[in-house]
Amino acid sequence: MEGKRVVIVGCGLAGVTAAEAVRSVSENAAITMVDESVQVAYARSGLTYVASGKISSEDLQLKSNEYLTKNLKARLVTGRKVSTLDVEKSRVIYDGSGGLEGEDYDSLILATGSQPAPLDIPGSEKPGIFRLWSIRDAESIRNSSQTSKTALVLGASPLALELSEAFNSRKIETTVVTEENEVLSGYLDPAAGALVRAVLEEEGIRFMCGRRIERVVGFERAQGIVSGGEVITADLIVATGAMLPNSALAQTAGLKIGRSGGILVDRRCASSVENIYAAGDCAEVITDLFRGPQPSRLASTAVRMGLVAGSNAAGGSAESQDLVRNSSFRLDGIDICTVGLTATEARSIGIQFIESESSEYQFAFYYPGGRNLYCKLILTTSGVLIGAQFVGPSSSVWGNIAAMMISHSLPISYLSNLETSFSTLTQPYWPSPILAARRAEEILHLG
């Protein structure tokens, strides 16, 4: 196979994975990777741990420049922002060292990622409100937290709670303020969210849920917020919030953009324009489950799309599965996982569903020191699993089971009759998901 000229814009997780896929499909492809940052190929998912000082920013290096240039034989163009995408001429244009430079491609992969949406709070333009999206952000938060006695975290996403936990564990008095009625909304339904919040409250974190943030206060710098007339000040303020896909380049070039602002792609990660692929946070993902394309936002999706986009860009043929949005995180030692639709989402889409819950001790009943595993299942009234939430030991792997069942519409009896193992320190006779599945069957038969 004649080597294609493959240009990849963006050297994050999706871009690097795409480069690997290109090389694995084609030995001769000429790979060029362009990134506006000089510091490329790092794992954004570790930023909270840099901010909390648990690891250094160097640890986040996904792949070394040497790996990219020597092993993958990619040409790296870093510190250059692509300003124009000329789809007619199959060319990207960036501001090079000697003026505008161009790069012709046979295949183009857009892996430009996302960025935090601007805050919609009066006064939030003041300096002193940290965001967390770059290594520099993470290092700034880390430095500032070293002298902070109080912290205010705006938002209650996984990232927000990971940060709050880190601050709190360093004896910084931490308050979380969110407009949502419960933490982790969008990930968990309120009951599961409340479980997580209770654990973090126990550790000393203060939560103010369902509170509109009216404005930021402070003279030269942000020093706090006003909510419900109450002024809450803190030495350190971090605002988390919605992410926006970096799709302006694609949009200007005429590529179709989805409702969330991400580049629309098909199962091959191909955009609406020939020979242009998109992968990761800048794109939307095909999914029947959510009844229409969805923003990706997950590292797990970024690597999967990167693989597919890279293979196809190099002349291969690969297809993505439907996204089921399997997402997990660990807070205060407790694993949390959510897959598919929450009940809140199912309701908003207009799906008729039933839900069942169970919370069982995860050691044998006779052995102390174990924890409960909370499981909630959401099924259509015809008995198809469309969502699952887990809080407790091994949640992420239970989430994998749910993901397999949702992806392939497996009967719920596969779960209720599953031959799970039993052992004193690993699993009870009847793990919660089995009992939740049985309850779901009872509800469906009765209903």
Next chain:
Amino acid sequence: MEGKRVVIVGCGLAGVTAAEAVRSVSENAAITMVDESVQVAYARSGLTYVASGKISSEDLQLKSNEYLTKNLKARLVTGRKVSTLDVEKSRVIYDGSGGLEGEDYDSLILATGSQPAPLDIPGSEKPGIFRLWSIRDAESIRNSSQTSKTALVLGASPLALELSEAFNSRKIETTVVTEENEVLSGYLDPAAGALVRAVLEEEGIRFMCGRRIERVVGFERAQGIVSGGEVITADLIVATGAMLPNSALAQTAGLKIGRSGGILVDRRCASSVENIYAAGDCAEVITDLFRGPQPSRLASTAVRMGLVAGSNAAGGSAESQDLVRNSSFRLDGIDICTVGLTATEARSIGIQFIESESSEYQFAFYYPGGRNLYCKLILTTSGVLIGAQFVGPSSSVWGNIAAMMISHSLPISYLSNLETSFSTLTQPYWPSPILAARRAEEILHLG
């Protein structure tokens, strides 16, 4: 429904679960539970933890006598050994307080469990060799271990290794001697067994594998063994080994017995004689995977068979799934799980198979302190999963995924393409089972 007279022989896990199932199907059934022991309804799986002093024998109480008699309204006949089963008259006979007493049944459930096979070592009839099968055994080992400086464990089953770990953690110099070439044979293939052994060796346990035990030495009491001409002495000797189903009563009464000595049952847990059911260790289990009925031996199977036997004995209709023998345990904080056939077993049955392995770090690459998850998959040459072994975090739940796939012959692509979640402390981009599944696909496509 007219209440049936249901007699259950054996008040272990299978018997108690059967009683619960009887009661849930029939409010009017007259339940009689007979057990030769006075101390009934305890969880045998916790005996190693009683022996190691981590819990007390009272903790093992599965259900209280009050629960059985008040909640389940069962009549308890304890300390009575059933001596005869008269299938013609539908009657069991035991030695009561005033001579032989009888109990008529409409349905009989045999849940008589198993016992350790006698040791086949010259000199093993000497006192001083402990077995571990009853609460008294566990308490004896616990008492003896309090003054022991050295321990010798014969066998390398999960139970043997759990005990060894417990002794070792209490600074008792512990040696494991097994005739098998590697620990956990029958559960894991040698590579996985060696991984587990390495962890335990690191903790200080000494292993002598592939060593025939020639005889027991000692004058009045056993004080050690001879193996390969070498004398190995210890203050405390525990012998583990094969289990024998308690099926003599059934056999004498003419019920069909399987090759392993267990009572033969169908998917309804019905024996070869009408109205007689069997559940748990005393029975064999239907399984296509193993090409013929197999001993059960697992608590997870005992509860499942108990449910089915109890439902059917009460007039309901329930069926067991094929056993896939999902089995897990935790040693030195490491979870181990094995499902289905090992490669060794597949070979001995004459199945053509391929195998693939993977061992990946289970945190994100940038976060220290995580562990690897080892995964081995065994597939028929036509691509059907027939076995899986896991050593590392969340092994038991990964084993559940394998169990679901094996039970329903799901395509291996369901695993290789599974949308697993990613998060720093919960799961890497590509967990080992995904990579092992991909390798299996590569082997199958190439092969």
